[in-house]
Amino acid sequence: MIWLKGILQKPLVATNENVCINCGKCSEICPMNKDVKNSSFVTSAECINCQTCVLNCPKDGALESRIGKKALKPLFIIIKVIVMFFGSIFAFQGARLYKLLPQSTRL
Ligand code: SF4
Ligand code: SF4
Numbered sequence: 001m002i003w004l005k006g007i008l009q010k011p012l013v014a015t016n017e018n019v020c021i022n023c024g025k026c027s028e029i030c031p032m033n034k035d036v037k038n039s040s041f042v043t044s045a046e047c048i049n050c051q052t053c054v055l056n057c058p059k060d061g062a063l064e065s066r067i068g069k070k071a072l073k074p075l076f077i078i079i080k081v082i083v084m085f086f087g088s089i090f091a092f093q094g095a096r097l098y099k100l101l102p103q104s105t106r107l
Contacts, residue, residue, distance in 0.1 A: 011049055011065050011077050013042040020062040026053035036063070049081050 013036060015026075026036035032046045036053045049065070051074035057063040064071045092098035 010043070011067050011072065011080070013047060013049075013053060014064055014066050015040060016062050016064070019059055021059050023058060025056055025058065026063055029053060029056050049077055051077055 015036065017040070020037070022037065024037050027034070027038070029052055030036055031050060031052060032048060034042050034044070034047060034053075036042055042053075051065065054063050054065055054074045065074060065077045066072065089098065089100070093100065
């Protein structure tokens with residue numbers, strides 16, 4: 001069950017104030033306009049986990065994605081978000097709870 005919790009748990013972006021050089025690039029580049037530099041954690045629903053801030057941070061270890069206390073590679077988070085997004089669509093479609101296209105209408 002721990003692995004299931006890991007899959008379902010939302011990743012968060014965490015800053016390490018001891019390593020950060022306060023360049024502000026993470027806040028400038030965030031497509032959701034989050035003030036990443038001045039947040040210890042970005043956990044809000046506004047973060048789309050795009051990993052742009054983490055990938056563009058010039059200082060190693062200043063910004064990282066975590067699930068719980070475990071730091072994860074940005075590529076893993078991106079793949080996880082894609083799998084969760086499309087996986088949930090296909091699961092709901094398979095259970096006939098969701099349709100991608102509306103039923104055709106006959107005139
Ligand atoms: S992961 Fe993307 S949306 Fe989230 S804080 Fe970083 S740049 Fe902004
Ligand atoms: S991009 Fe990295 S080093 Fe620059 S302010 Fe953000 S966390 Fe700090």
